[in-house]
Amino acid sequence: MRSLTPPPGAAAADRHPDAPAPGTLLGSHYRHCFGCGSGQPHGLHLETRAGEGVSVTAEFTVRPVHQGAPGLAHGGVLTTALDETMGSLGWLMHVIAVTGRLETDFVRPVPVDTVLHLSARATGVHGRKIFTSAEGRIGGSGGPVAVRAEALFIQVKVEHFTDNGRDEEIQAAMADPDQVRRARAFEVNP
């Protein structure tokens, strides 16, 4: 199994000089994203905020549509929330990266209506690989840990999307000045 710990020789993750100030809401990277998009009625609607260094926070309210067992959040949904939170670290580094590998520890059951306080940080960079970790706490940022994850993101070029995404959505994204502006925030040229 490939490790999610930065290898010897990994560098610390660099906060881009133009990264939004700590406390700033990052906004959605794509309106139809299941994790953060406002145009996705069944999505998680996560709003991620920049932290210090290469770190972010977010709050996720578990709704009845997120159930796995009666009254409890589905583990896959919680993993998605962690994935999205770690994925948004790219905003602070000005890189586009996709999840390559992700591992979740489910520590406590998470009831419907819980506000999960999520935090994520980059733990190292090695070539195109960005190592990250995240946790979700119940009831507040000092509350008990319910979920924990580590993930490896791989830096990609914009062609990762334009070559592989369904044409209909790619054309719409390229015709949307807001989307182009957001892609430029990642220093890519769509």
Ligand SMILES: CCCCC/C=C\C/C=C\C/C=C\C/C=C/CCCC(=O)SCCNC(=O)CCNC(=O)[C@H](O)C(C)(C)COP(=O)(O)OP(=O)(O)OC[C@H]1O[C@@H](n2cnc3c(N)ncnc32)[C@H](O)[C@@H]1OP(=O)(O)O
């Ligand atoms: C106009 C259109 C604009 C659109 C864009 C606009 C905005 C977008 C901006 C940001 C979007 C991104 C994220 C935002 C936040 C969202 C969070 C959710 C993120 C996701 O939900 S995203 C979906 C799920 N994700 C995928 O859909 C990936 C599918 N996959 C692939 O596309 C390839 O698989 C890829 C690219 C991952 C690698 O392929 P590749 O050919 O580029 O690279 P290669 O294989 O050479 O690997 C290089 C080094 O990574 C190591 N490595 C690779 N894979 C590994 C693994 N699984 N485990 C451990 N190590 C791994 C190798 O071992 C090597 O390591 P080493 O260098 O040490 O040898």
